[in-house]
Amino acid sequence: MTFSDRLAIAFGNLRRMKLRATLTIAGIVIAIGAFVAMLSFGAGSRRNVVDEYNKFGLFTTMQVYTQGEGAEGESPAVIDDEALAIFATLPGVNLVYPYDAIKLKVRMDSLTCEIEAQALTPSALGTKLFSQLCEGSTLPRAGERGVVATRGLVDLFALSAPADLLGRHLILSRHVASVDSGMSQALPSNLSEVQTIINSVNSDSVRRQPLYLRRLVEGEVSRAAGRFFTGFMQGAVVTDTVTVVGVLKARDGQFGLKPLLLPLETATTLLEAGPSADPISLFADLKQGKLLGDPGGERADNREYPKATLDIEQHASYALLSDTLTAMGYSSFSYAADFEQIRRIFIIFDLLLGIVGLIALITAALGIVNTMVMAITERRREIGIFKSLGANENDIRDIFLLESGLIGAVGATIGILLGWGVSRIASLVAKEIMRNEGVEPVELFTTPPALIAVALTFGILISLIAGAWPATRAARVDPVAALRGE
Amino acid sequence: MAEWLRAAELCRFYRRGSHVVRAVDTVNLSLEQGEFLGIVGSSGSGKSTLLNLLAGLDTPSAGDVLVDGSPFSELSRRERSQFRSARVGMVFQSFNLLPQYSALENVALALLFSGERRRTRLRRAAEILERMELGDRADHRPADLSGGEQQRVAIARAMIKEPDILFADEPTGNLDEGNSALIADMLVDFNSKGLSVVMVSHDRELTGKLCNRVLRMDYGRLQPEEVAP
Numbered sequence: 001m002t003f004s005d006r007l008a009i010a011f012g013n014l015r016r017m018k019l020r021a022t023l024t025i026a027g028i029v030i031a032i033g034a035f036v037a038m039l040s041f042g043a044g045s046r047r048n049v050v051d052e053y054n055k056f057g058l059f060t061t062m063q064v065y066t067q068g069e070g071a072e073g074e075s076p077a078v079i080d081d082e083a084l085a086i087f088a089t090l091p092g093v094n095l096v097y098p099y100d101a102i103k104l105k106v107r108m109d110s111l112t113c114e115i116e117a118q119a120l121t122p123s124a125l126g127t128k129l130f131s132q133l134c135e136g137s138t139l140p141r142a143g144e145r146g147v148v149a150t151r152g153l154v155d156l157f158a159l160s161a162p163a164d165l166l167g168r169h170l171i172l173s174r175h176v177a178s179v180d181s182g183m184s185q186a187l188p189s190n191l192s193e194v195q196t197i198i199n200s201v202n203s204d205s206v207r208r209q210p211l212y213l214r215r216l217v218e219g220e221v222s223r224a225a226g227r228f229f230t231g232f233m234q235g236a237v238v239t240d241t242v243t244v245v246g247v248l249k250a251r252d253g254q255f256g257l258k259p260l261l262l263p264l265e266t267a268t269t270l271l272e273a274g275p276s277a278d279p280i281s282l283f284a285d286l287k288q289g290k291l292l293g294d295p296g297g298e299r300a301d302n303r304e305y306p307k308a309t310l311d312i313e314q315h316a317s318y319a320l321l322s323d324t325l326t327a328m329g330y331s332s333f334s335y336a337a338d339f340e341q342i343r344r345i346f347i348i349f350d351l352l353l354g355i356v357g358l359i360a361l362i363t364a365a366l367g368i369v370n371t372m373v374m375a376i377t378e379r380r381r382e383i384g385i386f387k388s389l390g391a392n393e394n395d396i397r398d399i400f401l402l403e404s405g406l407i408g409a410v411g412a413t414i415g416i417l418l419g420w421g422v423s424r425i426a427s428l429v430a431k432e433i434m435r436n437e438g439v440e441p442v443e444l445f446t447t448p449p450a451l452i453a454v455a456l457t458f459g460i461l462i463s464l465i466a467g468a469w470p471a472t473r474a475a476r477v478d479p480v481a482a483l484r485g486e
Numbered sequence: 487m488a489e490w491l492r493a494a495e496l497c498r499f500y501r502r503g504s505h506v507v508r509a510v511d512t513v514n515l516s517l518e519q520g521e522f523l524g525i526v527g528s529s530g531s532g533k534s535t536l537l538n539l540l541a542g543l544d545t546p547s548a549g550d551v552l553v554d555g556s557p558f559s560e561l562s563r564r565e566r567s568q569f570r571s572a573r574v575g576m577v578f579q580s581f582n583l584l585p586q587y588s589a590l591e592n593v594a595l596a597l598l599f600s601g602e603r604r605r606t607r608l609r610r611a612a613e614i615l616e617r618m619e620l621g622d623r624a625d626h627r628p629a630d631l632s633g634g635e636q637q638r639v640a641i642a643r644a645m646i647k648e649p650d651i652l653f654a655d656e657p658t659g660n661l662d663e664g665n666s667a668l669i670a671d672m673l674v675d676f677n678s679k680g681l682s683v684v685m686v687s688h689d690r691e692l693t694g695k696l697c698n699r700v701l702r703m704d705y706g707r708l709q710p711e712e713v714a715p
Contacts, residue, residue: 387567389643
C-alpha cells in the first residue's frame with residue numbers, strides 16, 4: 001500500500017465526514033491563528049526594538065566612564081584627551097568622542113531657559129546616533145553657526161512642532177568668572193581714593209605706630225581680596241548666536257542626549273572665555289588646579305571628561321573591549337550587552353505567548369482525538385474488511401494518522417493565513433490610532449517565515465500526536481469482532 | 487492430492503464474564519489442494535470461528551494451523567496479513583462491501599494491500615467484473631446493487647487476487663434461490679479450475695451438492711462422521 005493510496009483513503013474519509021472534519025479543522029484554525037497572531041506581535045515588538053537600536057547605531061556604541069576610585073595606591077584613571085587618543089587605538093574602535101556638557105542660557109525671542117548643551121566633534125555629529133533627524137540636517141550650511149536640537153528644546157520653548165525650531169536663531173550665553181572683573185573690583189576706582197590712603201600713612205604714624213600700619217595694610221589687602229573675589233564671581237557673560245539647523249528624533253535624556261548639540265568649535269569659543277561662574281564648577285576646577293594651571297604643568301591643556309563614547313565596528317568584540325577598558329581602570333556600558341537583557345525578556349514574552357497559543361492548540365487537539373475516536377467506532381466494520389483483505393496494523397494506523405495529519409495540515413495552513421490576516425488588520429488599526437495620537441506609526445506585527453514554518457510544524461505535529469492514540473486503537477481492532485458488527 | 491492446509495488441535499475459547507465459551511474445541515482437520523470442503527452446523531456451532539482461524543483472521547487459543555507445513559504461530563502479524571493478502575479470498579454472508587466505493591473500487595480494494603498500482607488495480611477489477619457479467623454495474627455503489635449482484639462483487643473481490651483458497655462464510659445465506667444457484671455455480675466453477683474452497687453453511691443440501699467432503703460442526707467440535715455428499 002503506497003503513501004499516495006493511504007493519502008487518498010484518508011482524504012476520502014475526511015470528505016465523507018465533512019461537517020465533523022470542518023469543525024475539528026476550525027478548532028485548529030483558531031488555535032494556530034491565535035498562535036501566529038500572538039507570536040507575530042512578539043516578533044514585531046522585538047523587531048521594533050532592534051530597528052530602534054540599529055537606527056541610532058546603539059549596537060555599535062559603547063560608553064566609557066571613569067571609576068570613582070583607583071586601585072590601591074593609584075590615582076583613578078581619568079578620561080582626558082590622552083585617554084581618548086588611547087581609546088581610539090583599541091581594536092575595533094572607529095571613533096572616540098568625549099561627553100562634554102556645558103551649562104548655558106539659551107534665549108530665543110523673549111524666552112530664556114537654562115539648559116545643558118553637549119559639545120561634539122563634526123565626526124561625532126556624523127554618527128548614526130546624531131543622524132536621526134526629524135527636521136533639517138546635522139551639518140550647518142556654509143557660513144552658518146549651526147546647532148542641532150533635540151525635541152526637548154521644542155518643548156522648552158513651547159513650540160508646536162520640531163519644524164518651528166528649524167532656522168531659528170538662539171543666543172547662547174555663558175556666565176564666566178573673570179580675573180579682569182576681579183581686578184577691577186579689587187583696585188581702587190580713582191586716584192583720590194589712593195591719595196586718601198597714602199595721606200593716612202604719614203611718616204610719623206609709620207615710625208611711631210608700626211602695628212597701626214600693619215593693620216592698615218592688612219585691612220586694605222583683605223578688603224581688596226574680598227572685592228576681587230566678588231568681582232571675579234560676577235565675571236562676565238559671553239554670548240554667541242547660533243542657528244538651529246536640525247532637530248533630532250530622540251528626546252533629550254534618551255541615550256544620554258542633552259537638549260542642544262553644539263559643534264566643538266562653538267563650544268570652544270564659549271569655554272575659552274573663562275571658567276564657569278557656577279560656584280560648584282568653579283571650586284571643582286580650583287581643586288583640580290585647572291584655573292591657574294596644574295603644578296606639574298601637564299594638565300593645563302588636557303581637559304577631563306566624565307565619560308566618552310566609542311563608535312565601534314559592527315563585528316567588534318564588546319567583551320574584549322570591555323575587558324581591556326576594565327584593565328585600564330575604566331568602566332564601560334554597551335547597548336549591545338544591554339540588548340541581551342532585553343532579548344531575554346523578549347524570549348520570556350514569546351514563550352508566554354507561545355504557551356497561550358499552545359494551550360489553544362492542545363484544546364483543539366482534543367477535538368481531533370474526539371473526532372478520530374468517533375471515526376473508529378463508526379468505521380470498525382471497514383477496518384475489519386481491510387484486515388480481511390490483507391491490511392496489516394501499520395496500514396490501518398497510517399490511514400488514521402494521515403487523517404489527523406491532514407486535519408492538522410489544513411487547519412494550520414488556514415490558521416496561518418487567519419493569524420496573518422488578523423495581525424495585518426490589527427496592525428493597520430494600531431497605525432491609525434498612533435497617527436491620530438501624533439505618534440510615529442510603527443509596524444506592531446511581523447510574521448517571519450520561521451514562525452510560519454513553526455506554526456505549520458506545530459499544527460501537524462500536535463495533530464499527529466492527538467491522532468496517535470486513536471490510530472493505535474484502530475490498528476488493534478479485532479477484525480473478527482468488527483466483521484461480526486460487535 | 488497433497489495436503490495443503492491443516493488444523494492441529496485447534497481451539498478458540500471466549501470468556502463471557504465468568505463463563506468460557508468453547509467456540510472451537512480441539513479441531514483436527516486437513517485440506518488437500520483443489521478440495522471443496524463443506525462445514526455444516528447450526529447457528530453458534532463455531533463454524534464461522536473455525537473459518538476465521540483457518541483464514542488467519544483470528545488467533546487460536548490453543549493448537550495451530552499449518553499451511554504447506556508452516557505453522558501460523560510462527561508467523562508475525564505482518565506475515566499473516568501478507569498471507570491473507572496474497573493467498574486467501576474471503577466471502578461473507580453479509581457481502582461486506584464498503585458503501586462509499588463503487589463496485590469497481592470495492593473489487594480493486596483487494597489489490598490495495600499487495601502493492602499493485604492504482605491503474606493496474608482498476609484495470610484488473612474491470613476485467614473480472616466483466617467476466618462475472620457485472621461490467622455495466624462497475625460504477626454503481628453497493629446500495630444500488632441487488633443482493634446477488636453484491637455477492638458477485640464480493641466474490642470478484644475475493645477472486646481478483648487469484649488466491650490459493652477461498653473461504654466462504656454462508657455465501658448464499660442472504661440470497662434468493664436463483665441468486666444462490668448462481669453463486670453456487672460460480673464456486674463450483676472456480677473449484678473445478680483448481681481453487682481450494684472451504685464453505686461453511688447451515689444448508690446441508692447445498693453443501694451436499696457442491697462439496698467433495700462435508701464435515702459437521704457441533705458445539706465447537708467437528709464430528710468424526712462425514713456426511714455423505
